Amino acid sequence: xxxxxxxxxxxxxxxxxxxxxxxxxxxxxxxxxxxxxxxxxxxxxxxxxxxxxxxxxxxxxxxxxxxxxxxxxxxxxxxxxxxxxxxxxxxxxxxxxxxxxxxxxxxxxxxxxxxxxxxxxxxxxxxxxxxxxxxxxxxxxxxxxxxxxxxxxxxxxxxxxxxxxxxxxxxxxxxxxxxxxxxxxxxxxxxxxxxxxxxxxxxxxxxxxxxxxxxxxxxxxxxxxxxxxxxxxxxxxxxxxxxxxxxxxxxxxxxxxxxxxxxxxxxxxxxxxxxxxxxxxxxxxxxxxxxxxxxxxxxxxxxxxxxxxxxxxxxxxxxxxxxxxxxxxxxxxxxxxxxxxxxxxxxxxxxxxxxxxxxxxxxxxxxxxxxxxxxxxxxxxxxxxxxxxxxxxxxxxxxxxxxx
Numbered sequence: 001x002x003x004x005x006x007x008x009x010x011x012x013x014x015x016x017x018x019x020x021x022x023x024x025x026x027x028x029x030x031x032x033x034x035x036x037x038x039x040x041x042x043x044x045x046x047x048x049x050x051x052x053x054x055x056x057x058x059x060x061x062x063x064x065x066x067x068x069x070x071x072x073x074x075x076x077x078x079x080x081x082x083x084x085x086x087x088x089x090x091x092x093x094x095x096x097x098x099x100x101x102x103x104x105x106x107x108x109x110x111x112x113x114x115x116x117x118x119x120x121x122x123x124x125x126x127x128x129x130x131x132x133x134x135x136x137x138x139x140x141x142x143x144x145x146x147x148x149x150x151x152x153x154x155x156x157x158x159x160x161x162x163x164x165x166x167x168x169x170x171x172x173x174x175x176x177x178x179x180x181x182x183x184x185x186x187x188x189x190x191x192x193x194x195x196x197x198x199x200x201x202x203x204x205x206x207x208x209x210x211x212x213x214x215x216x217x218x219x220x221x222x223x224x225x226x227x228x229x230x231x232x233x234x235x236x237x238x239x240x241x242x243x244x245x246x247x248x249x250x251x252x253x254x255x256x257x258x259x260x261x262x263x264x265x266x267x268x269x270x271x272x273x274x275x276x277x278x279x280x281x282x283x284x285x286x287x288x289x290x291x292x293x294x295x296x297x298x299x300x301x302x303x304x305x306x307x308x309x310x311x312x313x314x315x316x317x318x319x320x321x322x323x324x325x326x327x328x329x330x331x332x333x334x335x336x337x338x339x340x341x342x343x344x345x346x347x348x349x350x351x352x353x354x355x356x357x358x359x360x361x362x363x364x365x366x367x368x369x370x371x372x373x374x375x376x377x378x379x380x381x382x383x384x385x386x387x388x389x390x391x392x393x394x395x396x397x398x399x400x401x402x403x404x
Contacts, residue, residue, distance in 0.1 A: 022402035031397045041380035046300035050311040050370040061300045065376040068351030069240045070360045071291030076233040078273045088226040089116035094219040108141035110215040113176025117247040123225045128198040130223040138205035144213040145192035150175035150250045151260040165292045171243035234323040238331030242290040249289025277309045303374040342395040357384040359391045366402045
């Protein structure tokens with residue numbers, strides 16, 4: 001009798017500690033169905049095991065949906081797998097003078113960007129310091145800024161397609177970014193102009209002009225700034241940075257196809273990457289890497305296969321997982337799912353456009369089994385808040401799943 005009472009007490013305490021009973025596969029279906037049954041929009045939901053790869057829940061799996069910013073899951077996955085986790089984004093100062101041992105650069109210097117979306121004032125000042133440490137005291141030529149690593153379609157798809165995202169939301173994208181290009185009509189020139197000022201502050205004589213151009217292939221690299229890919233994709237995924245995502249998308253094209261990097265070349269890389277891991281080419285259309293366009297299109301199967309593939313990459317998965325926002329902790333999920341079983345157990349990417357809300361990533365079940373999930377809601381009316389709350393509830397239910 002005492003054992004029975006103790007067992008009941010343990011079950012009761014477990015229930016209190018978790019806040020709700022665990023759900024088996026059928027129970028999960030019933031509960032998720034009840035969440036989405038009255039939604040007046042297009043809905044697609046899928047849940048699968050990362051390890052066992054069995055489908056635990058599926059609703060409207062073949063629906064073609066606008067992904068919004070969960071597109072960044074694709075961009076960051078391709079960058080991690082095709083460029084490699086040890087890839088560095090570079091910005092360099094070079095010269096066409098073959099002899100600088102006398103402290104004079106008898107020629108031009110070049111500030112060349114290689115697509116670092118996070119290049120900043122502090123990086124530039126450090127490069128100026130390092131140039132001074134080389135013993136440079138004067139520059140007789142010009143300062144040429146070079147953004148030719150990427151194309152000059154700075155607005156990406158802004159204004160290209162009818163009824164697409166308003167042009168004001170599209171970031172400025174260039175091969176030589178500077179301070180996230182915020183509020184600047186020509187960030188590459190701004191970077192070069194500040195470099196010229198910093199040279200003078202360091203008593204490096206310079207009275208040339210600042211112009212746009214390309215760096216000669218034989219130019220000698222003087223100093224450089226390197227930024228790890230892992231830093232870039234984390235700073236892209238957690239806050240959902242569109243400028244970073246489109247830049248990385250173009251860098252994929254530049255590195256794996258040819259320079260300059262373009263959206264078209266980036267799209268080729270993405271298409272080849274996805275099809276090579278077994279994803280049906282008919283199940284997606286990815287035109288740019290941020291998710292700003294409404295002309296990107298996906299199905300649930302793409303995300304289940306993609307996230308399963310990343311899970312299997314032993315040397316890359318942890319980096320990918322921890323680049324994502326964590327429910328109730330950081331990024332775009334920092335204020336969501338707090339106080340629920342999903343808090344700290346959801347690693348995901350959010351997506352939002354007008355009348356579109358999406359969420360996809362990984363969930364930890366009550367058995368500590370890692371699950372993959374995808375939730376897309378398109379063509380609803382009104383604010384996205386109510387639909388995000390539905391997604392949060394689905395995530396909470398997924399975390400209550402148990403095979404025991």
